[in-house]
Amino acid sequence: MRWWPRTIRWQMLAGVLLLGAISLGLFTIWLIRQAEIVYTQSQQRLAYEANSVALQSKEALLQERPGWIGLSVKMMGEEPTVSIVRVTDPAGNVLFVSQGEPEQFPLKPAELAKIPLCRHEQPLVFNFDGSRWEAVRAIYTGADLRGYAWVAFDSGWAHERIKSILLDTAVFGCIWTVATVLLVLLMAGTITRPLAILHRGTGDLMNSPVSDGHFPLPVRIHNEIGDLIEAFNRMVASLAEQRTGLNNTLSLLDSMLTNAPFGLIFLDRNCRLVRVNQVFADLTGMPLNSHLGRTLPELLPQPLARNLENVVLRIFGGEESVRDLEINNKGGKSNRPSTWLVNAYPVRTTPQQVRWVGLVALDATRRKRAEEALRKAEKLAVTGRLAASIAHEINNPLEAITNLLFLLKNYCQLQEPALNYVGQAEHELLRIAEITQQTLRFYRQSTQPSRVNMSELLDSVLSLYQERLSTLNIQVERDYNSQMDLFCFAGEIRQVIANLVGNATDAFSNGGRLLIRAHRSSNWKNPSQSGVRFTVADTGNGMSPEVREHIFEAFFTTKEVTGTGLGLWVSLEIITRHHGQIHVRSRVAASGHLSGTVFQFFIPDGPIPTSGGEPAAT
Numbered sequence: 001m002r003w004w005p006r007t008i009r010w011q012m013l014a015g016v017l018l019l020g021a022i023s024l025g026l027f028t029i030w031l032i033r034q035a036e037i038v039y040t041q042s043q044q045r046l047a048y049e050a051n052s053v054a055l056q057s058k059e060a061l062l063q064e065r066p067g068w069i070g071l072s073v074k075m076m077g078e079e080p081t082v083s084i085v086r087v088t089d090p091a092g093n094v095l096f097v098s099q100g101e102p103e104q105f106p107l108k109p110a111e112l113a114k115i116p117l118c119r120h121e122q123p124l125v126f127n128f129d130g131s132r133w134e135a136v137r138a139i140y141t142g143a144d145l146r147g148y149a150w151v152a153f154d155s156g157w158a159h160e161r162i163k164s165i166l167l168d169t170a171v172f173g174c175i176w177t178v179a180t181v182l183l184v185l186l187m188a189g190t191i192t193r194p195l196a197i198l199h200r201g202t203g204d205l206m207n208s209p210v211s212d213g214h215f216p217l218p219v220r221i222h223n224e225i226g227d228l229i230e231a232f233n234r235m236v237a238s239l240a241e242q243r244t245g246l247n248n249t250l251s252l253l254d255s256m257l258t259n260a261p262f263g264l265i266f267l268d269r270n271c272r273l274v275r276v277n278q279v280f281a282d283l284t285g286m287p288l289n290s291h292l293g294r295t296l297p298e299l300l301p302q303p304l305a306r307n308l309e310n311v312v313l314r315i316f317g318g319e320e321s322v323r324d325l326e327i328n329n330k331g332g333k334s335n336r337p338s339t340w341l342v343n344a345y346p347v348r349t350t351p352q353q354v355r356w357v358g359l360v361a362l363d364a365t366r367r368k369r370a371e372e373a374l375r376k377a378e379k380l381a382v383t384g385r386l387a388a389s390i391a392h393e394i395n396n397p398l399e400a401i402t403n404l405l406f407l408l409k410n411y412c413q414l415q416e417p418a419l420n421y422v423g424q425a426e427h428e429l430l431r432i433a434e435i436t437q438q439t440l441r442f443y444r445q446s447t448q449p450s451r452v453n454m455s456e457l458l459d460s461v462l463s464l465y466q467e468r469l470s471t472l473n474i475q476v477e478r479d480y481n482s483q484m485d486l487f488c489f490a491g492e493i494r495q496v497i498a499n500l501v502g503n504a505t506d507a508f509s510n511g512g513r514l515l516i517r518a519h520r521s522s523n524w525k526n527p528s529q530s531g532v533r534f535t536v537a538d539t540g541n542g543m544s545p546e547v548r549e550h551i552f553e554a555f556f557t558t559k560e561v562t563g564t565g566l567g568l569w570v571s572l573e574i575i576t577r578h579h580g581q582i583h584v585r586s587r588v589a590a591s592g593h594l595s596g597t598v599f600q601f602f603i604p605d606g607p608i609p610t611s612g613g614e615p616a617a618t
Contacts, residue, residue: 012184020177027169034165042081043133046153047123049076049085050135053149054123057087057139061146070096076151083132083152090145107150111136115148128152194225198232205236263361266347269316271295271309274356283363303328304340308359311344315357321345326364339368379555383566391436398433405429449608452490454518454532455482461497462516465505473511480518486532486605492574493603499567500536500599506559507540507597514538523602524581531580531604542595543586551584578603583618 053076060068069087077085077098085098086105092112094102110128114136118124123137133153139146197217204214216233219226257264263280265273273291281288284299296305307327314322322344341364347356408414409422458480462469469476486493497516504514514537521533543551550556552572557565575582582601589595 012187013181016177016180016184020173020180023176024173027173031166031169042153043125043135045081046133046135046151047125049079049082050123050125050137050149050151052076053085053087053151054121054137054139057147057149058141061139061141073098081153084150085152086150087139087147088150089147092148095147111150118148191225194220194229198225198229201229201232201236205239263359263363265291265359265361266356267296267312267359268356271312273299280361283361308342308361311342312357312359315344315346316354339364394432394436398429398436402426402429402433449487449489451485451487452493453482454484454486455480457490457494458497458516458518461494461501464498465501468505469514472505472508474505474508475511475513477513477515478517479515484518484520484532486603488578488603488608489574492577496571496574496601497534497536499571503567504536504538504540504597507538507542509541512539521602523604524583529604529606531602531606533600533602535598535600537596537598539594539596542588542597544588548584548586575601575603578608580604581618 053072056072057069060066060072073085073087073096076082082098084105086094086102086107087096088094088107092107092115094106096102097105111134114124114126118136118138121138121140123135125133125135128134135151135153137149139149197220201214201217215236217229219229219233257275257277260277260279263283264275264277265280266275268274272293272295276288276291278288281291284291286299291299296308299305300308304327311322311325322342325342325344327340327342341362343360345358345360346354347358349355405422405426409419409426414422458478462476462478501514501516515535517535517537518532521531523529523531547558551568553565554569555565556569572582580601580603582599584597584599586597587593587595
């Protein structure tokens with residue numbers, strides 16, 4: 001229970017207060033019962049007093065001494081529980097009263113209404129005005145009704161009696177509660193003080209050496225707690241002896257763990273870490289002191305943790321050791337694949353018992369990525385050569401077709417419809433020739449940068465996609481100066497623009513807007529460096545955050561069989577070579593928001609350094 005105190009002192013005090021609250025509730029129930037008894041006894045007494053006045057009045061009438069009736073009324077009015085006594089005739093007219101004159105205390109209508117309810121010689125007790133009790137008794141002499149005796153109850157007497165009981169109970173409860181609390185505080189002190197000494201000694205044992213002067217703990221009480229402190233002192237002395245023998249061994253082990261050039265961990269049978277070195281902490285990306293006592297799934301991605309746990313369980317199951325086990329991981333914070341080389345061996349405390357399992361882990365991810373990058377580079381080279389070969393081979397039949405169309409148009413005397421068809425064929429043939437020239441231009445890059453007009457470069461790229469843009473009902477917005485130029489590798493910048501425009505075109509499903517912008521700007525990271533900022537923005541389908549995280553990776557594509565996954569990867573390489581920067585923002589359609597993607601990249605205007613630039617994508 002979170003609300004219950006944690007210390008013995010306050011637990012005992014809370015228990016006493018809880019007991020007091022329960023006792024107070026029981027006393028309250030008892031007081032209510034006593035009040036009911038008091039009121040019941042008061043009603044019975046009230047009926048008895050009315051019956052007594054009626055009998056005395058009857059006797060006075062039988063002896064023809066009506067003066068005795070007034071005397072009886074006066075005497076009954078002196079009772080502490082009686083408020084007023086009256087005797088009336090059968091019609092309800094007051095004849096005698098215990099105080100004052102009869103005409104001062106006439107019967108009220110509510111009292112007159114009770115007269116028909118009176119039975120023969122039986123008192124009637126009723127509540128009057130909500131808080132006043134009254135009894136009435138008929139007076140008979142033989143069969144003749146001679147009048148009524150009325151006795152009113154004084155509620156102040158009952159209230160005083162209940163108040164007296166309540167006061168006595170409250171005084172007793174206060175005295176009992178105070179005495180109990182004092183007793184609890186006194187007893188709690190005799191228990192908590194030695195426990196506090198033991199608790200402080202435990203903390204000192206955890207935080208400081210045994211020989212620092214805090215031990216042995218003083219024994220100031222001779223009971224079970226004192227015996228516990230003495231046993232604790234013996235345990236501390238035994239720990240001091242064992243610690244002395246283990247210091248050298250631990251120093252050697254710590255030196256090996258700290259200076260080993262690979263990740264080294266030790267696990268128990270529950271696959272919890274008992275020792276770990278800094279290299280392994282660097283592999284997990286967590287502080288060194290947060291590893292002990294944790295399991296592998298708490299530190300590593302699930303696939304990698306399960307593979308390592310399987311290795312550990314195999315060792316505990318009887319296998320001697322595991323050598324050069326390659327484990328691939330596809331999880332982690334970066335969500336990128338990684339590769340570990342793992343060696344596992346048993347650590348025995350006895351020849352038959354395996355106490356721990358040691359793991360030697362080497363992160364081979366960089367080596368694997370280097371091998372993969374080399375294979376991808378070979379694929380890119382083959383792809384470039386194949387594209388150039390195809391474009392070159394297309395040029396030969398294109399030249400022949402161009403010549404044939406020229407002869408057909410000028411020497412065959414064709415009529416008007418046929419001439420129009422020949423003109424359309426020439427137009428389409430020029431588009432094919434332009435596409436092949438652009439392909440060759442992308443592959444046969446200039447070896448030297450030059451100053452290039454950006455308007456002509458952007459227009460040439462858009463001309464390649466003009467027909468496709470028109471077919472998809474895409475509105476192209478151009479925003480660039482016809483006189484603006486840039487010192488760059490023209491073919492490479494053309495390739496970047498073509499990749500971005502092509503991807504934007506593929507993102508449209510049913511029309512939209514495509515913005516191509518270029519203007520003078522400054523480097524985002526270095527405002528003193530000027531250049532040209534390019535923007536390619538579309539209102540297409542957009543990209544999810546998961547896709548956006550991988551768009552600059554080679555061979556990553558969302559276009560199924562129609563995409564190669566090389567466009568943005570090559571674009572990033574080109575921008576990095578120019579020491580530029582590229583930013584991308586994208587959003588898929590959601591309630592109240594439109595979808596679209598914006599690519600912005602900056603190319604410095606000036607000499608291009610030969611060294612590679614920093615990563616440009618953000």
